Amino acid sequence: MNPPKLTQQQRTLLESPFSDKVYITGPASSGKTTAGVARMLQMAGNGIPARSILVLVPQRSLGIPYAKAIQDPEFPAGGQPTVLTLGGMAQRMIALFWPMIAKTNQFGHPNQSPQFLTLESAQYFMARVVQPYLQRGYFENITLDPNRLYSQILDNLNKSAVVGFPLGQIGDRLKNAWVGSKTQWLVYDQAQECALRFREYCLQNNLLDFSLQFELFTKQLWNTLLCREYLVKNYRHLIYDNIEEDVPVAHDLIADWLPRLDSALLIQDDGGGYRSFLGADPRSAQELAETLPEKMIFKGSLVAGTQVDQFRLEITRSLRERGPSDSNVHSWKDAFDVQSFRFYPEMLDWTVQQAGQLLQNGVRPDEICVLSPFLSDSLRFSLVERFTRAGIPAKTFRPSRSLKDEPVVRALLCLARLAYPAWHLQPGREDVCQAFAQLLEGADLVRANLIAQTLYQPGKPEGPFAPFSSLVAEMQTRITFALGEKYSQLRNWMVEFRANPVNELDIFLSRIFGEVLSQPGSKLYQNLEAASVTARLVESARKFRQSIMAENIPLQVPVGKEYLTLLENGLIAAQSIVGWKQQLENNAVLISPAFTFLMSNQPVRYQFWLDIGSHGWWSRLDQPLTQPFVLNRQWKPDDKWTEAFEFAVNQENLEHLVSGLLHRCRDGVFLEISGMNEQGNEERGELVRAVQSLRKLLVRSPGDEHV
Structure with missing residues (x-):
């Protein structure tokens, strides 16, 4: 298979022997991943069994370029390389070697198969463990959504596993670093106790959350001769991309594996580590990379233009130090445009208007x-x-967006309530109105409300929806017969389903979307984003059902009703690879959080940075039950998390964020300042201060238009 046109740096890698163990480092968009994909194709096309190649990435979305190359029809016939995260490998190995470890870890049912928990099912079981403690007054001094509380306790468990410290040390580590009121110590102690009780519950019921999977694999299975030899025999060649985004225990394992490999390619982004809040450790990655005998440095950017690259250097300098610069302003002044607005809506209006002008000038929406x-x-x-x-x-x-916040999901859940009358969850007329407005082609809020007011009849034994023909002629005309026909199609399907229901909620959701809502006459027809969201919902509901049924856990209500209730209460959904792939493929303007855009690792021509005065660009999220920088291998036990530490970390993160964004920008960035933020308050964060410092430099440059 012929590789794409490559740079001299990339060709140098391909010219190296297959037996080499190479470390590549360089800035984002310098062609490292492209080189990794080309190396994989080269090995598979030159006699190395493809099934002996392992591609390891810290997050599934980062493996998409490799997966796409493998799925290409021109990929050499035979086996295929394996693209995995270390978490995915852990799950595979535990499933394969379960009998070896089942009786050595105090599992309550060692003769039964384990149940791997997703983020959703882990939150559910965490809630079962924590609820009695909440009733006893735990965490009464903090205000936090219950699902965020559960997720932060799970995050503590995960940090213990991926950083490599004992589970029982979580509370002590957090307390030792805390410099505020000692009432916070009680919160950390309570979080510690809940984490320990959850681990006991998992062991008792053969439940494996991410942290337990990771520990079983890295601390036990990897150290067994059978598992280690299985992996060493099957995978002789390793490509490990974005190592700076992975966790230190993963680096430890790979360091142990490297001497047994025939070849290895480790790829690191300079200035990375955007997943530090999830345990990513660039310093540990650097220590791993330095064990390899050969190093290649990729220089420059294949994406950013000269002006953008110079602007990146200048704004990161301005973030570190205010004051004069010896750079030539003409080398970077055309890379950005600053626009100021008094009110937030004005900023959004200008953004859309400017994007429209770019499209008229030949820029594609996905650029x-x-x-x-x-x-x-x-x-x-x-x-x-x-x-x-x-x-x-x-x-x-926005991968962290709760499924319940998606309008399509709310509409589907409304229909689910109507499809299962035995659940006694009949929706209100407002919910039904919103569902019709979301799903039926031609249904605005006025007509959807008319349908909800005249045809929705909750509690009726013959069904919640009256036939459209039962309306008087005047009302039919107001609703319109075209909309009435689409309503009737949905009604008829619901009537038939209620007559012959299936108990599984995920099957209902899949059927109604496939048979009705994805067909002509629905607003969701050919709506790929709605299809992606629905796929996430179906997958989430199915995995939740399988988790509950596998453990024969007694419930007072049907599994589907339990899931629906949890979802509507704010269950945090797991990330889906489907969403990442769709984000990369659709030809549309991308609206995204900045860090999410970075992890998609896809360049664009133009970027709009909204409200650069917001402190959100600089400050981290407040997490009262955890602290990702304290629960980190690089944290010294005697250090205290002071305001100086907080400022330094926020400053460093902002520099990395800005640099990463500009590395992925080809032609220019629009920096937008709003006098009032989204909440109507005035803000003046570090990013806007740095930009204003650059604008002062431009004052001395005659004819400049930025000022």
Whole structure:
């Protein structure tokens, strides 16, 4: 298979022997991953069994370029390389070698298969463990959504596993670093106790959350001769990409594996580590890379233009130090445009207008992205509505967004309530109105409300929906017969389903979407984003059902009802690779949080940075039950998390963020300042200060238009 056109740096890698163990480092967009893909194709096409090649990535989305190359019809016939995260490998090995470890870890049912938990099912079981403690007054001094509370306790468990310290040390580590009121110590002690009780519950019921999977594999299975020899025999060649985004225990394992490999290629982004809040450790990655005998440095950017690259250097300098610069302003002044607005909506209007002008100048929609530190529901809605009115295709991507916040999901859950009358969860008329407005082609809120008011009859034994023909002629005309026909199609399907129901909620969701809502006459027809969201919902519901049924856990209500209730209460959904792939493939303007855009690792021509005065660009999220920088291998036990530490970490993260974004920008960035933020308050964060410092430099440059 012929590789794409390659640079001299990439060709140098391909010219090296297959027996080499090479470490590649360089900035983002310097062609390292492309070189890794080309190396994989080269090995598979030159006699090395493809099944002996392991591609390891810290996050599934980062493996998409390799997966796409493997799925290409021109990929050499025979076996295929394996693309995995270390977590995925752990799950495979545990499933394969379960009998070896089942009786050595105090599992309650060693003769039964384990149940691997997803993020959703882990939250569910965590809730079962923590609820009695909440009733006893635990965590009463903090205000936190229950699902966020559960996820932060799970995060503590995960940090213990991926960093490599004992589970019982979580509370002590957090308390030792804390410098505030000692009332916070009680919160850390309570979080510690809940983590220990959850681990006991998992062992008792053969439940494996991510942390337990990771520990079983890295601490036990990897140290057994049978498992180690199985992996060493099957995988002789390793490509490990984005090592700076992976966790230190993963680096330890690979360091142990490297001497047994025939070849290895380790790839690291300079200035990476964007997943540090999940345990990523660039310093540990560097120590791993330095054990390899050969190092290659990729220089320059294959994406950023000269002006953008110079602007990147200048703004990161400005973030570190204010004051004069000896750079030539003409080498970077045309890479950015600063726009100031008094009110937030004015900024959004200008963003859409400017994006429209770029499209008129020949820029493709997928070459534009709109970024903010956080993508709230209101901001997402406001931007999508504006782009829709302008006739510009737009897509939003926020993996952390709860499924219940998706309008399509709310509409589907409304139909699920109607499909299962025995659950006694009949929705209100407002919910039904919103569902019809979301699903039926031609249904605006007025007509959807008319349908909900006249045809929705909750509690009726013959069904919740009356036939359209039962309306008087005047009402039929107001609703319109075209909309009435689409309503009747949905009603008839629901009537038939209620007559012959299936108990599994995920099957209901899959069927109604496939048979009705994805067909002509529905607003979801040919709506790829809605299809992606629905796929996530179906997958989430199915995995939850399988987790519950596998353990024969007694429930007072049907599994589907339990899941629906959890979801509506704010269950945090796991990330889906489907969403990442769709985000990369759709030809539409991307609206995304800045860090999410970085992890997609896809360049664009133009970026819009919204409200650069927001402190969200600089400050980290407050997490009262955990602290990712303290639960880190690089943290010294005697250090205290002071304001100086907080400032230094926030400053460093902002520099990395800005540099990473500009490495993935080809032609220019629009920096937008709003006098009032989304909440109507004035902000002046570090990013806008740095930009204003650059604008002062431009004052001394005659004829400049930025000032």
